[in-house]
Amino acid sequence: MKKILLVAFALLLLIGVRAYLWQYDLASQGGDFAINSTTGVFKLKENRGKVVVIYFGYRYCPDVCPTTLAQIATVKRKLPADLQKNMQILFISVDPKRDSLPVLAEYVKFFDEDFVGATASKTAIDKIAKMYGAKYVINPPKGEDPKTYTVDHSTAAFIVNKAGKLVDAIEHNEPQAMVMAKLINYLKETL
Amino acid sequence: MKFLTLILLSFNCYAINITEERVRLLPPSSPATGVFMTLTNASKQDRFLIKALSDRAKKVELHNHIMEGGMMKMREVEKIKIPAKGKVTLKPGGLHIMLIGLSKPLQEGEKIPLTLVFKDGLKKAIEPEVKKIKVQH
Numbered sequence A: 001m002k003k004i005l006l007v008a009f010a011l012l013l014l015i016g017v018r019a020y021l022w023q024y025d026l027a028s029q030g031g032d033f034a035i036n037s038t039t040g041v042f043k044l045k046e047n048r049g050k051v052v053v054i055y056f057g058y059r060y061c062p063d064v065c066p067t068t069l070a071q072i073a074t075v076k077r078k079l080p081a082d083l084q085k086n087m088q089i090l091f092i093s094v095d096p097k098r099d100s101l102p103v104l105a106e107y108v109k110f111f112d113e114d115f116v117g118a119t120a121s122k123t124a125i126d127k128i129a130k131m132y133g134a135k136y137v138i139n140p141p142k143g144e145d146p147k148t149y150t151v152d153h154s155t156a157a158f159i160v161n162k163a164g165k166l167v168d169a170i171e172h173n174e175p176q177a178m179v180m181a182k183l184i185n186y187l188k189e190t191l
Numbered sequence B: 001m002k003f004l005t006l007i008l009l010s011f012n013c014y015a016i017n018i019t020e021e022r023v024r025l026l027p028p029s030s031p032a033t034g035v036f037m038t039l040t041n042a043s044k045q046d047r048f049l050i051k052a053l054s055d056r057a058k059k060v061e062l063h064n065h066i067m068e069g070g071m072m073k074m075r076e077v078e079k080i081k082i083p084a085k086g087k088v089t090l091k092p093g094g095l096h097i098m099l100i101g102l103s104k105p106l107q108e109g110e111k112i113p114l115t116l117v118f119k120d121g122l123k124k125a126i127e128p129e130v131k132k133i134k135v136q137h
Helices: A002-021 A064-078 A101-111 A122-132 A176-187 B002-013
Strands: A034-037 A040-043 A051-057 A087-093 A116-118 A136-138 A151-153 A157-160 A166-170 B016-024 B032-041 B047-053 B057-068 B071-076 B080-082 B086-090 B096-102 B114-118 B123-126 B129-131
Touching: A051 A064, A051 A122, A051 A151, A051 A176, A064 A087, A064 A101, A064 A176, A087 A101, A087 A122, A101 A116, A157 A176, A166 A176, B016 B123, B032 B047, B032 B080, B047 B057, B080 B086
Parallel strands: A051 A087, A087 A116, B016 B129
Antiparallel strands: A034 A040, A034 A116, A051 A157, A136 A151, A151 B071, A157 A166, B016 B032, B032 B086, B032 B096, B047 B080, B047 B114, B057 B071, B057 B096, B114 B123
């Protein structure tokens, strides 16, 4: 009996770990989309030949989003110039109510001149988020100010390769060397 | 002598040391930012940070991050424990003090007045500096 329980427990544990690893089911996700951005309409299709890093977040995010954006910006700046130019970072704000494109433009520039910020209607964002397996929840406002609310969101930045395929993700607080190695790997791929 | 004992006693009671205090520099339009630090408690009793106050923000809250269901959730916490003879680190992606509704954009190098309030009534005024995001290696 004890043995069965132990086996059952081990199986459950295995399923749990697997489920965690598969929370971003990359192979079956991703795809082309177009979204209003700080540089006009951003069409993923027009970025073939580039490695596109997509991050879903919000501007009021005080900690997690800026940490990841700053990290990706730092890694980008350390890359050789010929690889840098083939890398595009897209920050999609899931909070269109507070993040207009002009403020997003200023926000992304703080991290890197070449970052593109984007946002759209909730319906449009939901569609893209679903395609990429990104999750977010806008919490109800706290207190009297309707503009103070937090947003729960996935912390992964998604990597789309030069062929437009979602191939990898950068986790929150992933060591810089790993992020660098991943990006170089995809940037050196030839179509 | 009595006086000295009292001083020593109070010194021991309030033996909370703050190091690596900093405020994160964010884009000028950011309405909120995080304050990070390490709090060390040299006393034999657990201490609790229950509140923080600053003139530079409309609201100051104690927050934590929880990873749940594949999402990072930021939640307000009632208090932050600084264990006896131990320490707690407020750091990116974890516990932090959040300044909400900044009175004006942050400047790099600016010192932000912040008063930490502990459960036993102790108040500690600090002036963390606004610093750029330090990227992990």
